[in-house]
Amino acid sequence: MTVWVDADSCPVRVRQIVAKAAGERKTPAVFVANREVPLPRGAYTKAVVVEKTEGSADAHICENAAPGDLVITRDIPLAADLVRKGVTAINDRGDVFTAETVGERLSLRNFMKDLRDAGLYESSSGTFGAREVRLFSNAFDRELTRLKTGPDIAESILARGKDGIAPGLPPAGPRSGG
Numbered sequence: 001m002t003v004w005v006d007a008d009s010c011p012v013r014v015r016q017i018v019a020k021a022a023g024e025r026k027t028p029a030v031f032v033a034n035r036e037v038p039l040p041r042g043a044y045t046k047a048v049v050v051e052k053t054e055g056s057a058d059a060h061i062c063e064n065a066a067p068g069d070l071v072i073t074r075d076i077p078l079a080a081d082l083v084r085k086g087v088t089a090i091n092d093r094g095d096v097f098t099a100e101t102v103g104e105r106l107s108l109r110n111f112m113k114d115l116r117d118a119g120l121y122e123s124s125s126g127t128f129g130a131r132e133v134r135l136f137s138n139a140f141d142r143e144l145t146r147l148k149t150g151p152d153i154a155e156s157i158l159a160r161g162k163d164g165i166a167p168g169l170p171p172a173g174p175r176s177g178g
Contacts (some may be wrong), residue, residue: 001069001148002027002028002029002065003018003027003029003069003144004061004064004069004070004071005029005030005046005071005072005073006033006061006071006072006073006075007033008034008035008037010031010037010074011092014092015037015039017123018031018072018140019042019044019140021140022044023044023045024113026044027144028046030046031045031046031066033049033050033057034050034051034053034056034057040117046111048060049074058073058075061073062082063075064068065087067087068087068147070087070088070143070147071089072091073091074092077106078119079105080103080105080106082097083098083099083102084099088138090136091136092132092144093132093135094132094138094140096139097144
């Protein structure tokens with residue numbers, strides 16, 4: 001398993017969280033950008049600088065990420081391509097892109113781009129504060145844990161209740177009534 005980061009526009013705090021987790025969990029983290037990006041150094045972090053052409057970092061990630069990997073990106077078209085490949089993708093605000101949600105997110109993104117191109121909408125950059133860091137950190141930890149333990153194990157644990165039986169079912173034992 002590898003964590004891939006679309007590092008061109010990734011906030012510093014997110015890069016720090018990913019690098020720290022890579023070291024603690026002994027999981028490779030590859031930061032891909034079309035320029036040098038300051039990174040915390042570690043045995044499990046690697047920087048890849050690609051050509052300065054538009055979409056080159058996205059193309060590198062898409063070509064190299066495989067099912068079982070985790071990608072962090074703001075780029076919704078990239079996330080859509082990754083989800084189609086079976087790769088888990090989240091953004092830097094903790095949103096997990098899924099087959100159920102990425103199509104809608106892509107449509108909304110394209111609609112808003114058309115409005116901006118027509119001069120009818122001016123996008124706000126939004127803030128990236130403590131709340132966003134917390135949301136990302138929680139989602140990143142959850143997805144990293146899920147991928148490292150394997151979906152079969154995690155789904156099996158979630159499907160059973162705390163007593164090892166499916167939620168909503170009575171414990172095994174003699175039947176009552178007839």
